[in-house]
Amino acid sequence: MRLRFEHGARDRLRTLHPAYFAMVMATGIVAIAATLHGWAAFGTALFWLNVCFFVALAALTAARVVRHPAAFLEDLQSHSRGVGFFTVVAATAVLGSQAEIQVSAPAWAAGLWVVACMLWVLVTYGILGALTVKAHKPTLQEGLNGGWLVIVVAAQSVSILTVLVAASATAGELRSGLVFAALTLWLGGGMVYLWLTALIFFRYTFRPMAPDDLSPPYWINMGAVAISTLAGATLFEHLPLVPALADLAPFIKGFTIFYWAMGTWWIPMLLVLGVWRYLLREFPLSYDPLYWGGVFPLGMYCVSTLRLGETVQLPFLATLSRVFLYLAVAAWTATLAGLADTLIPRRPARAAAGQRDR
Numbered sequence: 001m002r003l004r005f006e007h008g009a010r011d012r013l014r015t016l017h018p019a020y021f022a023m024v025m026a027t028g029i030v031a032i033a034a035t036l037h038g039w040a041a042f043g044t045a046l047f048w049l050n051v052c053f054f055v056a057l058a059a060l061t062a063a064r065v066v067r068h069p070a071a072f073l074e075d076l077q078s079h080s081r082g083v084g085f086f087t088v089v090a091a092t093a094v095l096g097s098q099a100e101i102q103v104s105a106p107a108w109a110a111g112l113w114v115v116a117c118m119l120w121v122l123v124t125y126g127i128l129g130a131l132t133v134k135a136h137k138p139t140l141q142e143g144l145n146g147g148w149l150v151i152v153v154a155a156q157s158v159s160i161l162t163v164l165v166a167a168s169a170t171a172g173e174l175r176s177g178l179v180f181a182a183l184t185l186w187l188g189g190g191m192v193y194l195w196l197t198a199l200i201f202f203r204y205t206f207r208p209m210a211p212d213d214l215s216p217p218y219w220i221n222m223g224a225v226a227i228s229t230l231a232g233a234t235l236f237e238h239l240p241l242v243p244a245l246a247d248l249a250p251f252i253k254g255f256t257i258f259y260w261a262m263g264t265w266w267i268p269m270l271l272v273l274g275v276w277r278y279l280l281r282e283f284p285l286s287y288d289p290l291y292w293g294g295v296f297p298l299g300m301y302c303v304s305t306l307r308l309g310e311t312v313q314l315p316f317l318a319t320l321s322r323v324f325l326y327l328a329v330a331a332w333t334a335t336l337a338g339l340a341d342t343l344i345p346r347r348p349a350r351a352a353a354g355q356r357d358r
Contacts, residue, residue: 001279008287008342014068016060018075019084019147019217022292024054024091025157028098029299030332033325035102036306047102054095061088077130079143085123086154087293092116093157097164106168113158113165120158124151140199141207146218147293148196153220155189156227163234166241179235179242183252186231190255193224211283214273216294222266223297225259229304232256233311253311260308263301287338295335298328 011020027050035043065072075081096112099105128151137143159182166178200221236252239245277283302324309317 002282003278004282004284006284006286008338010342011289013060013064014071016064017084017289018081019087019150019293020060020289021054021057021087021091022150022296023289024050024057025087025094025153026292026295026299026332026335027053028091028094029296029303030328031098032101033299033302033306033321033328036303037322037325043102047098050095050098054091057091076127077134079131079138080145080147082127082131083148083150085127086150089116089119089123089154090150090157092119093154093161096161097157100161100164100168106165109161109168110165113161116158116161120154123154140203144199144203145213145215146200146220147215147290148200149193149220149224150217150293151196152189152193152224153227153296155185155192156224156231159183159185159189159231160227160234163231163238167238176242176244179238179245182231183235183245183248186228186235189231190228190259193228197221197224211277211281214277216288216290218273219270219294219297222263222270223293223300225263225266226297226300226304228259229256229263230300230307232259233304233307236311237307256308257312260304263304267301287335287342289339291335291338295328295331298324298331302328 011017027046031043031046031050033043034040034046075084092112093116096109096116099108099112131137162178162182162185166175166182232252233256236249236256239249239252278285302321305317305324306321309315309321
């Protein structure tokens with residue numbers, strides 16, 4: 001048993017992963033977590049860094065569409081990579097939530113909400129429609145992984161931002177409709193989670209698993225219900241904005257606790273699988289853009305646990321939330337360091353050996 005480290009491969013524009021926007025998701029939720037726990041300066045710095053990440057990834061994606069359209073279109077029809085486009089939706093919504101929570105910029109939040117809603121419709125029905133009518137499809141073992149649950153994350157992130165926009169002074173007469181739309185997204189996201197997690201659990205327990213199969217996004221098994229918890233807590237807090245929905249308060253509160261319990265159940269299981277992958281099977285630990293999809297759930301669990309504790313008035317959950325704040329910051333720092341490591345120029349091993357001989 002030993003932990004192996006390797007240098008990650010440098011990213012190339014042609015093969016840029018559609019799920020790279022998980023970096024924005026991860027940075028955004030860690031920034032919000034830091035702000036809610038009183039690390040205001042650190043949280044603000046991460047907000048502005050995240051704006052840079054978002055702009056840079058948007059520019060790189062546009063360049064990839066122009067320079068490598070065939071590779072981009074291939075991703076759109078890929079069962080393994082196509083769902084990565086849902087991170088664009090979630091990243092936009094998370095950045096909008098940051099604008100509202102961290103810098104009190106309702107105009108920015110509203111603008112990003114409009115973009116996130118349009119992207120959600122386009123990606124949800126475009127990607128899933130294309131995968132549905134595709135003539136040749138992979139087996140469940142080849143095509144399904146935890147990354148599929150980013151579909152749920154996208155819906156719930158838009159739900160949260162919708163409530164935050166509805167609560168702003170600019171919502172006006174649209175407030176009731178926005179809260180109802182957020183409720184619909186929350187319920188729909190939960191429905192999709194139950195569909196997908198049943199298939200994923202079947203995949204894990206009844207099909208052969210290799211270390212390669214447990215790619216970093218398997219942590220989204222937990223992250224998807226963590227963000228569902230946060231969406232439920234956010235809805236519950238703002239339900240008084242729409243008195244007609246007041247009778248739903250016990251239902252929303254109960255399902256919010258249900259989602260949190262499900263996410264908490266996943267954590268030990270994911271740790272066991274991580275020990276098996278990296279220690280028992282000695283799978284090398286090297287930078288992969290998909291690791292951002294592993295950072296996001298840690299930050300989301302931190303924020304959702306804190307907000308759940310406030311919703312159900314259980315202050316001891318704040319302590320658990322703070323523990324996951326430290327874990328999320330450590331994971332974010334390590335992943336960023338891994339990305340930086342891939343950018344360092346390296347001499348080929350043979351050339352380096354020849355230089356030593358001389």
